[in-house]
Amino acid sequence: MQKKHFVQAGLALLTLVIITSPAWAQPGLHAIPASTPATPLAPAPPFILTQLGQIGGPSYTTQVVEPYAYLGAGFRLQILNIANPSAPVLVGQTPLLPDIVRNLQVIGSLVFVALGDSGLYLYDASTPAEPQRLGIFDTPGFALGVSVVGSVAYVADYTSLQIVDVSNLLAPRLLGIYQAANVIQNVTVSGGLAFVSEGACISSGCSGIMEIVNVSNPANPELRGRHTIPFPSYMRDVQVSGNLAYLAGGEVGLQILDISNPAAPQLRGAYNTPGFASSVSLSGTMAYVADGRAGLQLIDVANPLTPTLRGFFYTPRAASSAFVVGRVAYVTDHTSGLQLVDVATPSAPRLLGAYTIPGYAYGVTARDQIVYVAAGYSGLQLVDVSNMTAPRPYGAYNTPGIARSVRVAGNFAYVADHDRGLQIIDVSRPPTITLRGAFDTPGNAEDVAISGTLAFVADGFDGGLQVIDVSRPMFPARIGAFDTPGDAEGIRLFENLAYLADGNAGLTIVDVRNPAAPGGLATLSLPGYAFGLAITRSISGSVTSTLALVAAGTGGLQIVDASNPAAPTLLGVYTSTQDLHAVEVVGRYAYLADAGGGIVVLDISQPARPQRVSAFSTLSYARGLHLAGNLLYVADGEGGLISAYTTDAPGAPRAVRLPLVFNRYRILPFPP
CATH class of the missing domain: 2.130.10.10 (YVTN repeat-like/Quinoprotein amine dehydrogenase)
Incomplete structure (x- = not known):
């Protein structure tokens, strides 16, 4: 049937009163x-x-440092004990944050959170039941991704890459800025190079772009190379292994580039997934692609020239990110929380457990x-x-x-x-x-x-x-x-x-x-x-x-x-x-x-x-x-x-006013 209106019918409590039946006019629509x-x-x-209290929100990102999974759960960072993958247990969470968690990276007991309009938040999770906020760096744009190397955090901030010194966890400070011409979605840093995921959009659609930026001198980042994915596409994620970069390219799926010469990256192989490739995780000779409504795609990349599908797993909603540790893939499912999938047999992945939130x-x-x-x-x-x-x-x-x-x-x-x-x-x-x-x-x-x-x-x-x-x-x-x-x-x-x-x-x-x-x-x-x-x-x-x-x-x-x-x-x-x-x-x-x-x-x-x-x-x-x-x-x-x-008790107002989030940017990775 026709999906004509994606709007919500309002809910209200029906107040019922027993009275005598009134006399109406005869039926007839007026x-x-x-x-x-x-x-x-x-x-x-x-x-x-x-x-x-509050519970729920969309899930865009997760990372695992066993026995804990760190999950972006709407307006909170949540920490789950996943020692038993069939029954993940919430052990701690932050208070409500001023924006939705867009991305995160875990380094030891530290968690770096890309928080949209609110920039970069730093947390100490050494006590998982009570993560403590350390410092904040309020970026000028909309923080969508973060990659941390040593004492430097690289923040994908919509139209710029913000390079931040986090050696003082309580007072991060700006080191440098790389200004992009397009929307920066994510960043991965390896070997002094930042691999920046971007999207260039016009009225007819988008093209994905990966820029390679030399960040060996954080105060003066320089463009080294660029790769453009033909329309229609959208660059959402890059992972690097050796001389190869693995790109999650939206509508075009997975692309594999030879980056041995950063100034001239070369396409080596590709696999066009059936959904919208938004994230990629590497483990051994396998690439695990979070592919939107096509779920998790398990792709053999042992031969980069001919990547081959080995299996797939449909998540309830739309797979937004994947992180693989050992035989378990941890898949955020946008509006369905976290799915834990056994990928030991790629041809037959199976659900181990789930942490489901509204x-x-x-x-x-x-x-x-x-x-x-x-x-x-x-x-x-x-x-x-x-x-x-x-x-x-x-x-x-x-x-x-x-x-x-x-x-x-x-x-x-x-x-x-x-x-x-x-x-x-x-x-x-x-x-x-x-x-x-x-x-x-x-x-x-x-x-x-x-x-x-x-x-x-x-x-x-x-x-x-x-x-x-x-x-x-x-x-x-x-x-x-x-x-x-x-x-x-x-x-x-x-x-x-x-x-x-x-x-x-x-x-x-x-x-x-x-x-x-x-x-x-x-x-x-x-x-x-x-x-x-x-x-x-x-x-x-x-x-x-x-x-x-x-x-x-x-x-x-x-x-x-x-x-x-x-x-x-x-x-x-x-x-x-x-x-x-x-x-x-x-x-x-x-x-x-x-x-x-x-x-x-x-x-x-x-x-x-x-x-x-x-x-x-x-x-x-x-x-x-x-x-x-x-x-x-x-x-x-x-x-x-x-x-x-x-x-309605009398007295001075004591209303708790939650932060009103103003979405200055059109960030719509999935429809609600």
């Missing part, structure tokens, strides 16, 4: 223009929002002490939050599509899996998680709501509303459907009605008293793009109103009076957000997930004039949220899962 709401009141004093969080819900994360290409991820300050992975199921949203009822998690429809997953015995059934909807499943034995799916442009009987989880069956006028992104159920955040059409309300024949009542046009919504009740004196709060992207929060579902009217707005994706309501407060600004809390006791009462900036792009009592869980895109404590 388009209603939005009216102008009242002006918001001045901000009220903030209440407390305190961050408790690499990109779209949606979230919780029950008891388990949080369920819809993690995009990495499927359903379970997180144990019994220790709120140290959440830990607690099982995963890699769905075949792109997990956008999740609801839990009884023994099952119901996952809206985008182009692969509805996935029904048995979560009764975590961490053991198994698929029980699936229904491939005609559109792109973005959100799901459960009522009894029925699943109501917001199914994008092609599918609208899909009603699925899940009484037999192994054999789900569609019993009804309604073609909404927009892109059905989010859904909530209330009093025999389905409320849909309907993309560019706004809010659509559907009568589902007869699930086999849903009937449209109205569509209210709203500014922006409706991603998600929440339904609640507002009581003012003797008047009780049904409110639909719609997260409308750049249109902010739209508060709709839906007391008469055949004629909803716009009641209030809040537009001091950037890209609103989800909303959840508890009592008088609305919690907003703003992909451009984090979490915003509004007092909606006067719906026509919502007041901002608190906020905090998240690490990445807040896509979804869920409230369980006074605990707030945020699906934060590349920031993974964030947990926070919320209270």
Whole structure:
């Protein structure tokens, strides 16, 4: 089916109130223009929002010094004990860092971390349970790679190679700069030469370039030679062994160059891998290529003129880097953490173990002490939050599509899996998680709501509303459907009605008293793009109103009076957000997930004039949220899962403000 929109349907808590059934107009879809709401009141004093824990984020890099693996896990450096490869154990990690870990190198007990906008960080990991930060060198660009030789660190810093003296670990200082004409992705230093991976891009695509720079005099680096890979390609990594350089060239796979004359490197052999070659690791006569969605490619390079494929191993998501020690390949899998693969028999590599974290969080819900994360290409991820300050992975199921949203009822998690429809997953015995059934909807499943034995799916442009009987989880069956006028992104159920955040059409309300024949009542046009919504009740004196709060992207929060579902009217707005994706309501407060600004809390006791009462900036792009009592869980895109404590107790604000990451550069190695 068509993959039309890669956007997240917002998540919100459904507030249910038992009342007598209202009298509605007869079914029939009516388009209603939005009216102008009242002006918001001045901000009220903030209440407390305190961050408790965080887990997850994309993994781009790892290195191993046995018995430890050092993993870039989103906004943290994590240290895993891999003495038992079948069960890697987290033993220590840094606090949250100001950017995503892009690359790292381990020298003894020291770890050098390339940290994007924040430059180079140095850590002492002699006590793995408590890595200690030493010095920082704030590079002027965007640190993507690092190579350390002796007391000098070479940092691939987007458009320049920064050469840094790290002999004083507490106060690194600049020695020299090599300015490149293209984007520098990585660097490897060997024998006084820096082998610099670059990409030169124009509107039609990119070409990969390797530059060889003489760095024997760090204060005056000089270009010695260059090799250009024809379009389309992209240089992501170089490893050197003797007189040969092994290049991970993106679309063109592996290239092998003779560098005995650095001024004139010569192509000796090549192997065009099926994916996107982003990293290469050498061991003996084998080259191990992290090849994106083609996983790990095992290539025999005993004869450099004719490299030969010996085997391959598909990782759950997209292999972003590989590091081989002995018979084990440690493969970072972008949004699925770390895969440990036995490569002793190249023709039959096999999985030994995995350390799985939510690499990109779209949606979230919780029950008891388990949080369920819809993690995009990495499927359903379970997180144990019994220790709120140290959440830990607690099982995963890699769905075949792109997990956008999740609801839990009884023994099952119901996952809206985008182009692969509805996935029904048995979560009764975590961490053991198994698929029980699936229904491939005609559109792109973005959100799901459960009522009894029925699943109501917001199914994008092609599918609208899909009603699925899940009484037999192994054999789900569609019993009804309604073609909404927009892109059905989010859904909530209330009093025999389905409320849909309907993309560019706004809010659509559907009568589902007869699930086999849903009937449209109205569509209210709203500014922006409706991603998600929440339904609640507002009581003012003797008047009780049904409110639909719609997260409308750049249109902010739209508060709709839906007391008469055949004629909803716009009641209030809040537009001091950037890209609103989800909303959840508890009592008088609305919690907003703003992909451009984090979490915003509004007092909606006067719906026509919502007041901002608190906020905090998240690490990445807040896509979804869920409230369980006074605990707030945020699906934060590349920031993974964030947990926070919320209270309206009086007092001075003590909100923990996480660093807001500004992506000044377009660094998109893989789609989320």
